[in-house]
Amino acid sequence: MRRREFITLLGGAAAAWPVAARAQRNRGTPSIGWIATGDPVSYRDSLAAFLAGLRTLNYIEGQNINIEYRWAEGNVARLKELANDLAVRNVDVILAGGSSGALAAKEATSVIPIVAAGVADLVELGLVKSLANPGGNLTGFVAAAPENTAKRVQIFKEIMPQARRAAVLWNPGNSNSVIEWQVINASANTLEITITPHGAQSHAELESALAAIPQNDPDFVLVLNDPFMFTFRKDVVDALVKARLPTISGFREYVSDGGLMSYGPNISDTYRRAATYVDKILRGAKPSDLPVDLPTKFELIVNLKTAKAIGLTIPEIFLVRADEVIE
Numbered sequence: 670m671r672r673r674e675f676i677t678l679l680g681g682a683a684a685a686w687p688v689a690a691r692a693q694r695n696r697g698t699p700s701i702g703w704i705a706t707g708d709p710v711s712y713r714d715s716l717a718a719f720l721a722g723l724r725t726l727n728y729i730e731g732q733n734i735n736i737e738y739r740w741a742e743g744n745v746a747r748l749k750e751l752a753n754d755l756a757v758r759n760v761d762v763i764l765a766g767g768s769s770g771a772l773a774a775k776e777a778t779s780v781i782p783i784v785a786a787g788v789a790d791l792v793e794l795g796l797v798k799s800l801a802n803p804g805g806n807l808t809g810f811v812a813a814a815p816e817n818t819a820k821r822v823q824i825f826k827e828i829m830p831q832a833r834r835a836a837v838l839w840n841p842g843n844s845n846s847v848i849e850w851q852v853i854n855a856s857a858n859t860l861e862i863t864i865t866p867h868g869a870q871s872h873a874e875l876e877s878a879l880a881a882i883p884q885n886d887p888d889f890v891l892v893l894n895d896p897f898m899f900t901f902r903k904d905v906v907d908a909l910v911k912a913r914l915p916t917i918s919g920f921r922e923y924v925s926d927g928g929l930m931s932y933g934p935n936i937s938d939t940y941r942r943a944a945t946y947v948d949k950i951l952r953g954a955k956p957s958d959l960p961v962d963l964p965t966k967f968e969l970i971v972n973l974k975t976a977k978a979i980g981l982t983i984p985e986i987f988l989v990r991a992d993e994v995i996e
Contacts, residue, residue: 676842699951702781704739704774705766707900712740714922715766715787718937722944741770743840743900744873747774756781760796762950764943765809767896768845771796775807782950785809786943787896787936789845791961800961808946808956811963812937813894815848818920819856821932824969825889826860827990828983832888834863836914838878838905841868843895864891875901879908892918893980894933902926906975913979924970924995929979934964968992 703719705712714941720730728734729817737760739751752773754761763783765774771785775796785791788809793834796804826832837853839846850866857864865885871877875898890909892898898905900922906927909916938979939962946959972995988994 676936679680680765684809698733699762699978700735700737700758700759700760700886700948702737702739702763703754703762703766703791704741704748704751704763704770706743706745706769706896707766708740708742709738709742711900711902712766714925714937714939718865718941719764719786719944722941723947726944726948728944728948732825743897745769745870745897749776752777764938764940764946764947765807767815767899768794768843769896771807771809775805779806781806782956783807783809784946784950785942786939787812788939789813789815789848793848797961800963802957803959804957804962806956808961810943810946811961812920812934812936812939813845814919814934814964814967815852817933817967818849818852818891818893819860821917821919821930822853822860822862822891824932825891825915825930826862827914827983829888833861834865834885834887836882836885836890837864837866837893838882838890838898839868839893840870840895843897846893846895846898853891853893870897870932871931872901872904875904879905882909883912883914887914890916892913892916892923892928899936902928910975910978915976915979915981919921921968921970921993924972924975927972927975929972929975929981931970932967934967939964952989971995 730736741747755780763774765771765783765785767787768789771788774783791797796807867878867882869878902923903926910927915929917930920936921931924931969991970993971991
């Protein structure tokens with residue numbers, strides 16, 4: 670089944686779920702509003718992790734918990750409308766995926782509790798007062814670590830010491846991407862690389878950027894983190910593998926979909942742990958009393974199949990260090 674057909678099938682199912690959810694909620698079943706920049710395919714791992722987290726707490730979707738899904742399908746501008754709809758429906762708690770989803774949910778309601786997952790620094794975003802005491806109706810689990818942007822380049826240069834030119838694929842409209850860009854721009858001289866930025870905020874711009882990158886003949890491509898790029902990561906890795914260009918990104922999902930390497934926190938784990946805060950809120954806790962959680966573990970993932978496809982040899986001593994090698 671092709672990806673578009675699969676999205677259509679899941680989208681149809683997601684459209685039906687809220688109807689059943691509202692019918693059951695009238696009988697007292699708690700309702701979670703899910704909002705994310707992507708679609709059921711691009712967020713499949715995050716959603717699976719969240720549902721698994723709920724199951725460990727004895728919540729089964731369709732039995733004792735209902736979820737109203739809202740997918741922006743890569744169109745960040747739709748998030749405001751989707752978040753407002755969840756607020757109007759007065760769900761019990763909102764699970765907001767990514768920084769863009771968290772910003773939209775917070776703008777839509779100051780009353781409904783919000784748990785954000787896979788987000789950038791919530792203090793930097795202006796969504797909480799402090800990590801220890803968020804205040805207001807939002808808390809969450811951070812998956813961004815912009816300071817690791819330079820570290821990813823250092824890791825890459827261990828397998829390709831001669832690399833001197835890097836293309837940077839990023840979304841200049843996303844605050845976390847802007848911070849990561851500032852980090853890599855400030856570190857370029859120290860890292861002995863020349864960087865060429867390729868920005869994209871829409872799918873059309875992304876296609877243009879992916880077409881332009883090979884023309885500059887970079888040694889590798891650094892993909893900066895944001896929900897938009899994460900949503901279209903399969904397009905990104907497919908185009909760059911076709912161009913025989915190695916990539917390094919911040920999340921393992923890129924590598925699972927064919928990218929070469931990633932180094933960073935496990936974004937899906939933030940969704941799994943977000944289920945614990947949803948449970949606490951449904952039991953009466955306030956988001957303002959639940960501290961924002963920061964990433965503490967960072968993982969190095971390598972796709973050896975992709976390395977072979979682009980003709981890159983990765984030293985065995987490097988592979989031994991990896992947390993996971995996809996073969």
